[in-house]
Amino acid sequence: MQVLNEVHLSGLKKSYMRQAALNGIDLHMKGPGMIGIVGPNGSGKSTLLKLMAGLIRPSSGQVKINNERITRRSGETTAFLSEDDSLYRFLTVSKTLQFFHETVPEFDLTKAERMVTELKLPLDRKVKHLSKGNRARLKIVVTLARSVPVLCMDEPLSGLDPLVRQDILKMIIRYADIENQLVFLSTHEVEEVEPFLDQVIIIQDGEVALFGEVETLRQERGMTVTELMREVLA
Numbered sequence: 002m003q004v005l006n007e008v009h010l011s012g013l014k015k016s017y018m019r020q021a022a023l024n025g026i027d028l029h030m031k032g033p034g035m036i037g038i039v040g041p042n043g044s045g046k047s048t049l050l051k052l053m054a055g056l057i058r059p060s061s062g063q064v065k066i067n068n069e070r071i072t073r074r075s076g077e078t079t080a081f082l083s084e085d086d087s088l089y090r091f092l093t094v095s096k097t098l099q100f101f102h103e104t105v106p107e108f109d110l111t112k113a114e115r116m117v118t119e120l121k122l123p124l125d126r127k128v129k130h131l132s133k134g135n136r137a138r139l140k141i142v143v144t145l146a147r148s149v150p151v152l153c154m155d156e157p158l159s160g161l162d163p164l165v166r167q168d169i170l171k172m173i174i175r176y177a178d179i180e181n182q183l184v185f186l187s188t189h190e191v192e193e194v195e196p197f198l199d200q201v202i203i204i205q206d207g208e209v210a211l212f213g214e215v216e217t218l219r220q221e222r223g224m225t226v227t228e229l230m231r232e233v234l235a
């Protein structure tokens with residue numbers, strides 16, 4: 002896999018109809034590691050992730066990963082985990098892995114099968130009969146099995162109980178290729194995610210209110226990301 006060096010966002014704007022969702026974002030990010038995208042409801046977190054994954058087009062500006070402009074055909078560069086239920090309910094766990102193997106670029110079936118075995122997910126059970134926690138784990142499995150430089154995870158912890166959330170965070174750390182991949186993760190659970198983050202982007206009203214290395218921000222500002230976020234968004 003190509004080792005990720007940089008993600009460049011320049012003049013990135015996105016409007017839906019006439020409603021602005023992102024108002025011009027300029028960021029230069031270097032991986033590898035985990036970057037948290039946090040901010041209030043409707044601030045533009047999902048929009049930013051979808052733009053980086055090439056799932057939607059910017060109204061203006063651009064996303065470049067390792068100097069290559071991201072387009073809808075950038076499936077070999079980024080994987081996207083949707084907040085919505087993105088699995089086929091009638092497929093079994095095993096058929097789900099097979100389906101992703103056949104349809105998705107850079108899908109490492111051996112890695113996916115290893116994760117499913119270690120997580121004790123029932124191979125022959127249909128997705129619709131899995132518990133909510135196990136469905137969330139399977140979604141993470143099919144994302145983490147992608148050998149691509151950038152993983153974009155939109156609210157992977159949403160709607161899950163605290164024990165499952167902790168489990169999923171540990172899963173991401175354990176199975177993401179953290180030495181090579183850059184993992185973006187949007188969340189409202191800032192306090193829970195903070196210990197796992199290398200960098201953080203705080204978004205407000207479609208603009209970057211703060212971006213930096215978590216450790217540097219803590220040292221320079223003497224505050225946790227959660228406290229900083231409260232201050233920035235106050």
Ligand SMILES: Nc1ncnc2c1ncn2[C@@H]1O[C@H](COP(=O)(O)OP(=O)(O)OP(=O)(O)O)[C@@H](O)[C@H]1O
Pocket residue numbers: 017018020021022040041042043044045046047048049
């Ligand atoms: N497909 C769409 N059509 C029209 N408006 C949209 C669409 N997607 C998002 N928006 C609007 O764009 C703005 C940013 O939405 P976005 O989903 O990116 O925010 P978010 O920070 O991820 O929100 P949340 O935390 O609630 O998931 C919001 O005002 C939202 O209503």
